[in-house]
Amino acid sequence: MIIDESFQTSDIGHAEAMARRIYPRAELRESTGVPFRYEHLARGEDGVTFARFKIDSTMDIAVDFDRVAAFGVHVAGRYNVESNGDHVDTSQPFLFTPGPGSSLSEQLDVLTVNIDTDVLARSAAQRLGVDHAHLRFGRHEPKSPVLRSHWLRTVNYVWNSVIQVPDVFENDAIRASTLETVVTAALAAFPIEVSETARNFDFASSAAVRRAKAFIENNADQALTVAQIAEAARISVRALQLGFQRELDTTPMGHLRDVRLDAARRELAAAGDDVRVADIARRWAFANLGRFAAQYRTRFGENPGDTLRR
Known part of the structure; x- marks a missing residue:
């Protein structure tokens, strides 16, 4: 399902209701007499949503990140954050890990990339060539300065060149492939430990590779993922990748x-x-x-x- 919504209000009750469309367990508590104003733009699909929040006044916010990891970029304002009881440094890209989170903000402007943990786990499993993957979240900051810079460049490019450009965002193929890249970049940039729970040992036959090629060639103008191609070929992602490498010296996405x-x-x-x-x-x-x-x-x-x- 595609998410595309823009919202503004001066009513804190309405703001809380709209915030709950992204984070179902969110509570907003205003703690100053400065006139309140809330706005957000949220766009995405299939468990990956970009959301830009701007909130005037001083706000105390509590969120239970239920089966979602929220990757944040602090744009402006004062922003003190805790995630699962840990203080979070918001001077660099940061991660609200699944579980309780809270913040105290003033004149806040923040961009978040919200990814369902099921989506992260499926992506990790595909790259490992396993049926299922288990995720364990570590620290709240990127793993290294290089990966921090890569994540920021990825987020800025996607936000400015895809999410905010309607003709681009509405293109199914571009949107799907771009959001898949964002998930991959998040798994690479942040300390998320991935462990396999079941490995695929099947190998792609020549017939399966031909089925995959035919599916690609008949649907190249559609939004395709490696998982969809493997499903059409009736083999695992790992087997598909091995088959393309062996027979075509390339990858399915290549x-x-x-x-x-x-x-x-x-x-x-x-x-x-x-x-x-x-x-x-x-x-x-x-x-x-x-x-x-x-x-x-x-x-x-x-x-x-x-x-x-x-």
């Missing part, structure tokens, strides 16, 4: 990228003067035009604009 590049090239070659490269790139799920152009040059030895102008 093959999907090449199929989309080939389709974009066909459209560019047949397009008229009123067509833009950006429109075709987005139709085939390339959200970043610069990255699309680089991948296009690597595959075809020319810029997409050169193909269009022939």
Whole structure:
């Protein structure tokens, strides 16, 4: 289900009700006489939601993060935070781990990336090649300065170039692939320990790889994940990855990228003067035009604009 909502109010009861659409167990307690104003923009789908909160006045907020990990970036204002009894440093990207959290804020502006723990666990399991994965949350800050910077760049790019751009956000393929990247980046950047509970030992047959290829080629304009491709091929994600590496010397998502590049090239070659490269790139799920152009040059030895102008 797609989430797309924008809300503003000066009524703290209404604000609490709207906050509970994102965090069902949220309580807002105003602690100053300064006029109250609350606004949020929330967009996402399938257990991954970006939310920007702005709250005037001084606020005491209590939230039970039930089966969700909330990755925060403090933009402005005073913000004192606790998560599961631990003080959290909000001067850098931080994590509300599942469980009770609280904050005292003044003139708050904060961006959060809220990811269901089931979504995190499924993503971790797919990358391990196991049926199920168990997550154990550690500290509340990124694992290293390099990963902290990578996480910030990822969040800023997705927020500014995808979430807040309606034509891009509404593209199913771009939205799904972008949010999948966000989940991967979160697992890499923060100290979330992953342990496997059941390993897949099945291997992909040539027939299964052919089924996966056919599914990709017939649905390349749709939002696809590795898990969906594996399901269509009737094999595990790990088996799918091994099969593509063995038979095609690539990954399922690498093959999907090449199929989309080939389709974009066909459209560019047949397009008229009123067509833009950006429109075709987005139709085939390339959200970043610069990255699309680089991948296009690597595959075809020319810029997409050169193909269009022939």
